[in-house]
Amino acid sequence: MSGPSKYQPTSAVGKWFHERLPIVAFAKDHALDFPTPKNLNYWYTFGGILAVMLVVQIVTGIVLVMHYTPQTDLAFTSVEHIMRDVNYGWMLRYLHMNGASMFFIAVYIHMFRGMYYGSYKAPREVLWMIGVIIYLIMMATAFMGYVLPWGQMSFWGAKVITNLFSAIPFVGDSVTTWLWGGYSVDNPTLNRFFSLHYLLPFVLAGVVILHIWALHVVGNNNPAGVDVKGPGDTVPFHPYYTIKDGFVIVVFFMFYALFVFYGPNYLGDAVNYVPANPLSTPSHIKPEWYYLPFYAILRSIPDKLFGVIAMFSSILILFFLPWLDTSRVRSGRYRPIFKLEFWIFAVVCVALGFIGSKPPEPVYVFWSRILTFYYFAHFIIILPVLGLMETPKPAPNSISDDVLGKSSLMPAE
Ligand code: HEM
Incomplete structure (x- = not known):
């Protein structure tokens, strides 16, 4: 994608090193010179924010471990x-x-951005699927991390979620006992969750490298969803996007600081400041906000096994998105009906999250069923059908035309 390297070592030592390990050339090609579409908007800065947040989580986590006892x-x-x-x-x-x-806020924006601009479509299917794996690892990591303070919600959350595995026919109970390392959530459970919570972020870092690798093979998509047609459509990553990403990271850190310094427990649950007590069940057990839509899907189905299947399917279906969306046009910008439906889908996800935070009273159960149906219909019915039926609006011929505000009468590729 980036063509032959432009790196020329200037010193004798640099040349000697380059012939043995061309890492400086690699870094220059991929972090500085990488040709990047010139029409990327601010929604394209969230990948960079995510990379920075992963580093923040690893660094703060390592120092916390110096004082924590599992x-x-x-x-x-x-x-x-x-x-x-x-x-x-x-x-x-x-x-x-x-x-x-903050990591989850950024990842949700990053994923919805991908859905809006059709970034999962060919040739970026593998890039997208690696993203879904990243998301799954993030969910597992955060779940195990939440258990570590061993508060009431840590304990009961772990109990409710691990218990879900007992719904698996025949082997469910054995699987749950195996996960716990005993016959209840106890010290062995805390120990293994601690071990995995430390390990997984490094696995995540490895998978993120694959993600960026896949990105650099096919190149960025862009808000117009049209392919790069020549050098005139791109600018080097540095300084154009290093500056843009750097600016947004500073703004994002201000938002982050607002929570850390002015409302550090705003997103958490007060019940987790009560030490874990296996003999006293909290009146209302609920997961952290970023799991709530899936928790609502789980509870919308009266049967435990089918609830668990629905919950896992609601995430795993993302793997199939590149093939479920049948539209020839990549960017949602030129798909009038999709655009509207996309926002309905986003509202459905937020509404599911709201319901997930509520006790399972009849009115919430009723709505959770309708919204769960819509969630799946979006992927299985609406996207495949809409892609075949919708008449797209004219898209620009090239990225340069997009920047200049020109559009052709031809539908986009
Ligand atoms: C730790 C988590 C993640 C990191 C560090 C990360 C990093 C990045 C970076 C740096 C980019 C290029 C800049 C940008 O487009 O924003 C990118 C692009 C992309 N990411 Fe991620 N990502 C993460 C998670 C995910 C997830 C969970 C998904 C989807 C489920 C995903 C899907 C994509 C796609 C489809 C693109 C290409 C977008 C385009 O070119 O239009 N990523 N990612």
Whole structure:
């Protein structure tokens, strides 16, 4: 995609090194010179934000581990120790805790951006599917991290979610016992969750490298959804997008700081400041906000096994999105009906999240069923049919035309 390297070592040492390991050329080609469509908007800065947030989570996490004890008798108090005794421990913890939420806000924007501009369509299917794997790893990592403070919601959340596996026919109970490392959520469970919570972010970092690799093979999509036709359609990544991404990262950090310093527990649950007690069930068990739409889907179905299947399917269906959307036009910008339906779908997801936060009262159960139906209909019925029926609007012939505001009468490819 980026063509032959423009890197020429200037010193004798540089040349000697380049002939043995061309890493400087690689970094220059992929981080500085990479040809990037010149019409990318601010929605395209969230990949960069995500990469930075992953680093923030790993760095704050490693320092937290220096003071945390993964043992049921000590976990809760070790977190209190971090908050009260460790120098800036409160800040580290709040950065990590709210960092998880910021990570999910960014990933949801990043995913919906991809859905709007059809970034999952050929030739970016693998890039998209690697993204779905990243999302699954993020969910698992955050779930296990939430158990570590060993508060009431940590314990009961772990219990409810791991119990879901008991719905698997025949082997369900054995699987759950295996996950727990015993006959209930206890010390072995906390230990293995701690171990995996430490490991998975590094796996995530590896998969992110594959994600960027796949991106650099096919190149970025762009808001017009038309292919790069020549050098006139692109600009080098540096300085154009390093500056744009850098600016947005600063703004995003201001938003993040607002939570860390002014409302550190706003996105959390007060019940998790009560130490875990296996003998006292909280009146209302609910997961962190970023899982709520899926929790609503789970509870919308009266049968436990089918509820679990629906919940996992609601995420796994994303793998098939590149083939479910039959439209020839990539960007939603030129698809008038899709555009409207996209926003309905976004509202449905938010509404499912709202319902997931509510107790399972009849009115919420009723709406969760309708919304769950719509969620699946979006993928299985609406996208395939709409792609065949909709008449797209004229799209620009090239990225340069898009920047100049010109559009052809030809539908986009
Ligand atoms: C740790 C999480 C992630 C990181 C660090 C990351 C990083 C990036 C970066 C740097 C880009 C290029 C800049 C941009 O388009 O914003 C990108 C593009 C993309 N990502 Fe991700 N990503 C992550 C998660 C995901 C997820 C969960 C999905 C989908 C399920 C996804 C799908 C895509 C797609 C389709 C593109 C190409 C977009 C286009 O060119 O229009 N990514 N990602």
